[in-house]
Amino acid sequence: MIVFRYLSREVLVTLSAVSAVLLVIIMSGRFIKYLAQAAQGLLDPGVLFLIMGFRLPGFLQLILPLGLFLGILLAYGRLYLDSEMTVLSATGMSQQRLLVYSLAPALLVALLVAWLSLGLAPQGVAGQMRILNEQEALTEFDTLVPGRFQAMKDGSRVTYTQELSEDRGQLGGIFISEKRFSRDGGKERGITVLVAESGRQELQADGSRYLILENGYRYDGNPGQADYRAIQYDTYGVLLPKPSVSGEVSEREAVPTRELFGSDNVRLQSELQWRLSIPLLVFVVTLLAVPLSRVNPRQGRFLKLLPAVFLYMAYLALLIAARGALDKGKIPQSLGLWWVHGVFVLIGLLLLYWEPLRLKWASRRAVREVASG
The missing domain is CATH 2.40.128 (Lipocalin)
Incomplete structure (x- = not known):
């Protein structure tokens, strides 16, 4: 239990720090864009912070999975670098057990992301659209x-x-x-x-x-x-012409989640699968992050960070591409976005069991060589 609390604290602290930095970067970029529109007279300066508040849940639902992914990589990478993981491995801490421990903070993050994705984010989009519609009525x-x-x-x-x-x-x-x-x-x-x-x-x-x-x-x-x-x-x-305010969201993103269930509209079904995919993304990236965090102390904690980030970007990009194909009817609804998660679950399992299998095969080869010698 002490080890579990220690690992969870390390992951959550790193997750909070990384997510805060990412949120500041993304929010700053969006705020500058809205500020430019206000300078052009397209938006009332008084509604800028209100718009940013409505956009916050949508930003967080995508930042938190990435923050957890980087948090596990950085936290466990430091433990490997300081040989703490070596000590834990000597006491019986396997990769599978480490994954189970990591799923606890992942469950907490997934519940928060599900609340944002299924509840707060659509409400925020509806609020933003309402403000932008009011701005459209201004001269x-x-x-x-x-x-x-x-x-x-x-x-x-x-x-x-x-x-x-x-x-x-x-x-x-x-x-x-x-x-x-x-x-x-x-x-x-x-x-x-x-x-x-x-x-x-x-x-x-x-x-x-x-x-x-x-x-x-x-x-x-x-x-x-x-x-x-x-x-x-x-x-x-x-x-007096009316200023044209460019929005960044579509109407379907503002539809309450309860109205998406049972809908026959292809785009609404695609939106529902997207909202359900974001919490599921949390567990899949946890499965990917645990084996990717394993580094040699001589190599440094950042050796696998860049490839891991590319893998995460490929995961998210494939989800977005599959969502677009689902909107156009190129992918059946039954297959939807789930096959993307399945592919990366297989990649995560391969990464998780590759090192033990490699060591097992190497030991068997060594035994055969000794026996034949």
Whole structure:
């Protein structure tokens, strides 16, 4: 029992450290992407942390299996390097027994991953989609920041306002530059520049919004040419386009797990198998990690780390490829993603029993050579 607690603590501590580092790296990358969208006026800066919170379960469900895999490799690799595993082996600790001990923290991680995959992650995706849909309903002036030039995502429009009231209804010191295209939306025909002393938003009965500019000028022409046309106006109406926010999730990812059971839809069945595969992934990577963590103290603890990571990446990549093939109907539902797990279970068993079998064959060969000599 003391050995079991010691090994479990080493694995869980290393798992926590590795998962925290991976989570910070992935969350930072995603946050920078959302921050760039907010800088373009596509997202309200106030919802960035809320979106990241909704995305957290989806990140964790994929980080924790990798964290456990690396945690076992690093923790057991240190024990081999410090000859602690040699001492444990001398007291009867076999690879099979070490695997059984390792399945205890793996079970804890699998339960947590199952909770995330089957429950929290779909809810988080639904929450994220709800926020993005709300952002789609905003106009560029709902996310405008006074004193800063703001470009639409396609770069066809740049907007600036010097002053903006708290209710975002009144603007002052307005500048708008917009590219003009041919009627078929292809060839660019020049730019239109609008400047105005003040402006206000006006909502029409059909739900469209207009910016009513007052006391300003409109300039039409082509950059680099001196044939600009200037028009002075007292009142001018500009249709406010809605920003387009790009999402990273599909609607099926937001479907509650209970609605996936019994569904005849191929894509929903594929989603169900994917959600069930992630907790199963935890046990398979544990089977792979235990024999891969066995290293010679002279070789160092990181000798098998890189090949092990490649093996994990191949496992996950094959799961994703099989999921895509399942979506397209190229793989029968009965076979689904389970064959991928089966292949890597066989690889894990081969790694687990290869060294004992090799030693057994070597000892038999040595006995035969002695007998024949």
